[in-house]
Structures are given as structure tokens and as C-alpha cells.
Amino acid sequence: MGMSVIIASARPDEAEQILKLQYLGYQSEAELYSDWTLEPLTQSLESLQAELAEHRSLVARLGDEVVGAVRGWVDEAGVGQIGRLVVHPRMQRHGLGRRLLTALEAQLAEDGATRFELFTGHRSLGNLRLYRSLGYHETDVREVSRRLSIVTLAKPGEASLAA
Template sequence: MGMSVTISTAGQADAEQILKLQYLGYQGEAELYGDWTLDPLTQTLDSLRAEIAEQEVLVARLGDEVVGTVRGRVDELGVAHIGRLVVHPRMQGHGLGRRLLEAVERRLAAEHPVTGYALFTGHRSLANLRLYARHGYRQTAVREVSRRLSIVTMEKAASSSLAA
């Protein structure tokens, strides 16, 4: 009998597993851009613990193992900023990223007055771009960080958040 993946709020006790998953999950991004100094790869455990205390951090668990995570926060204008959506490589392609994205959107909207959603990804991260577009996000800006990397900002209105 297989176990099902559950999504819940992360606690401080999850910090080490999240950091390890983040490091594993961002290896492909680092290779894609030829840059192993990406923030998720250099984040410290203390800084992650601070984010868990200050933001909405969700984890997807398969038994006791954290196999996915996402973070979100709402700014003073009501924009929900979503970031660090990571799914364990062996769990990719099964809808877990979609479930995490929808869960963090719902959670943020339930706890704050949300006017819209914003996130960003690299220009070569085609699977990410497709996922976000399928969920109503539209490209609003592209910022060149280096010759190898441009950051694509995507946004959507709050009213379209759960329409997917």
C-alpha cells in the first residue's frame, strides 16, 4: 500500500530537511544557468529558520520525509509573493508542484487580504514557466542578471488564483 503526500505548515523542526531538499532541488537550476551561487544553494540554516518564523512555509510530506516545499508572504499592498517552490527530483511530474502552488495561494488568501500574486523564475526554467502560466500567471517583466541568467517575473490577479 502506497503512502500519499500530505501538505502542511512547516515548523522549525523541518528546517534541516527543507534546506537539504532545497539544495538538492536547485542543482538542476544551477547546472542550467552555470551558477552554483544561486541564493537557494547558499542559504544558511539560521536564515531559513528566520523565514519559517516570518513567512508562510508549507511542506509536502511522504511519510516523515519532506519531498516538497514553497514559501509565501503578503506585502503591505496585498501582493502575495511566492517563492522557493521545490519538489524532490524523484517526485517531479506528478502534480506536486501544482498542489503546493495552489495550497500556498489558498493559505495566503485565507489569512490576508490579497490583491494579486507574484513570483519569479529563470528564463531557461521552462517547466516552471509552463506551470505558472497554466495557473494564470502572466509575464510582467524580464530582468537580465548576467549573460547567463534573466529573471522572469510573473503575476496574476487574486480573482484568478483558484480558477485553474
């Protein structure tokens, strides 16, 4: 009998597991952009612990193992800022990123988000495909270097659609 993946709030004692997952999950992004200084790869445990305490943080658990994570918060303009969506490489392409993202959107909507925003690199085609399939559209592209442009995507919250 197999275990199912549970989406739940991150616990403070999971910070180290999340950091290791983040490091593992962002290796492919680092290779794609030939840049191993990406923030998710250089973040300290203390910085991550502070984020977990200050923001909504969800994990996907398979038994006791954290196999996915995402974080977000609602800014002063009512925009749900979403970041650091990561899924263990062996668990990718099973809808886990979609589940994490939609669960976080629901929590941020409860916190008052009327719109959601996230970003990814321009070469991260899988990420872009996922976000577009969930209703996100490109709002900005900012060149960071010759190798990297940041694509910002946004979508209205459910309350905005009903108005």
C-alpha cells in the first residue's frame, strides 16, 4: 500500500528539510542559467526560518519527508506574492506543484489577496507552462543579465473575478 502526499502548513522543525529540498530542486535552474548564485541556492537556514515564521508556508509531505514547498504573503496592495515553489525532482510531473500553488492561493485569498503574482526565469519553460495553465499571464519581463530575464506573471483572485 503506497503513501499519499499531504499538503500542510510547514512546521518550524522542517526548515532544514525545506532548505535541502530547495537546494536540490533549484539545481536544474542553476544549470539552465549557468548561475549557481541563485537566491534559493544561497539562502541561509536562519533566513529561511525567518521566512517560515513571517509568511504562509506550505509543504508536501510523503510520510515524514518534505517533497515540495511553497511560500507567500499578502503585500500592502492586497497582492498575494508567491515564491520558492519547489518539488523534489523524483516527484515532479505528478501535479504536486499545482496542488501546492492552488492551496497557497486559497490561503492567501483568506488573508485578503485580490490578485496573485509570482516570477520565474525566461528559460524555465516548465514553470511558465504550469503558471499559464493556472491562469497566470505575463505582466513584466526584466533583464537581470545577458543570461537571465525575470518574467513576472499575475492573475486575479477569485473575489476579483466575481466582482
